[in-house]
């Protein structure tokens with residue numbers, strides 16, 4: 130399907146004193162779920178938004194399947210990459226079905242094909258199509274809204290998925306359920322995914338690999354296990370050992386199990 | 393009231409003229425104010441200046457503005473029509489700007505991120521979301537225009553103002569009452585109708 134490559138990526142916002150993202154290089158392989166982890170303000174969202182060109186580069190290159198994103202048409206590129214944000218941003222004047230159908234309709238799918246896909250996705254995220262299809266977003270719970278946000282992002286079978294703290298605003302129990310579903314969906318669809326969070330536990334539950342960021346730079350790119358065993362910097366060591374290690378190890382194993390079941 | 397009872401056709405004809413001039417002026421005003429408002433909404437630095445200018449025009453007393461317009465266009469339909477279009481600009485454009493500014497930024501971010509072109513973001517997300525606020529502007533403008541249009545009886549011989557000004561010259565209080573009461577009733581009816589429309593388009 131798809132790979133995403135960052136090569137010396139640097140971003141500076143107009144009027145800013147320093148770079149929001151500075152010389153970042155790493156690769157997100159085909160079908161991989163890579164988590165960008167770091168404290169608020171360290172440049173995770175900015176880096177994510179360079180992929181679908183919502184943020185322009187000051188230097189470096191972002192490639193998707195080897196193609197420089199700046200050489201692609203921005204609108205076409207965005208239609209081929211799913212995007213989920215913490216605030217969800219479901220369109221309030223549209224129904225659930227219309228929200229999910231946005232990208233398929235932008236890409237010119239037929240009415241029948243789109244309707245079939247909408248029902249298929251609603252079932253995939255555990256919402257009964259008959260009950261939810263014609264609802265307005267204002268009548269969804271936080272967890273339901275975020276599920277619909279995910280369905281909307283993957284509706285047109287994107288080649289990659291960008292998720293910016295998607296579960297940050299839902300309560301802990303729903304969050305765990307959503308994380309579990311995401312692992313299942315990503316494994317099922319084999320969609321290359323970049324996932325932003327500042328929540329360590331979430332990162333360890335979801336990630337194939339974790340990119341640890343700190344004030345615009347990458348501290349370490351590694352598998353969760355490796356971050357424990359061979360932290361590259363003092364910062365990473367403090368980060369992974371803050372909180373409950375045992376708990377985190379447990380979830381890493383739980384996740385490996387989930388993956389095994391899905392495959 | 394007695395004038396209303398004795399001359400229903402005359403009142404109805406003038407009411408028709410009143411509705412007509414307000415409706416046409418409102419339509420023309422919208423054709424100017426909506427693009428103007430959208431333009432201002434896209435340029436946050438410029439928009440206070442634009443709205444400030446329109447607001448200043450709005451505060452010119454209507455009789456003073458009409459005097460200038462009558463000198464420019466002569467008596468008749470034109471000066472009152474232009475006055476209505478000019479006055480409406482502030483209320484309409486302000487609510488277009490406020491409506492667009494009030495759209496949930498997350499929805500706009502999602503729309504862009506999912507691959508809507510700038511025009512699609514405007515037409516499919518921002519415009520529908522801003523619609524209730526814009527209709528609110530139309531409602532306020534329409535009511536003000538109904539009041540201001542009574543001056544058309546003075547400078548143009550159109551609308552319900554004819555009754556008011558003839559009543560004043562002829563010392564016929566019932567004519568004045570008939571004109572004012574009918575204009576007020578029209579304003580109340582239009583207000584109620586547009587409130588319904590506003591609610592129909594409300595999303596959340």
Ligand SMILES: Nc1ncnc2c1ncn2[C@@H]1O[C@H](COP(=O)(O)OP(=O)(O)O)[C@@H](O)[C@H]1O
Nearest residue numbers: 142143145149168169170171172173174175176
């Ligand atoms: N649109 C913007 N304009 C100017 N500065 C911004 C903008 N968005 C983010 N920043 C700044 O860039 C830095 C990184 O922000 P962000 O990528 O949102 O961090 P994170 O997602 O890790 O919390 C912060 O210092 C933030 O203030």
Ligand SMILES: [Mg+2]
Nearest residue numbers: 170173174175
């Ligand atoms: Mg962020």
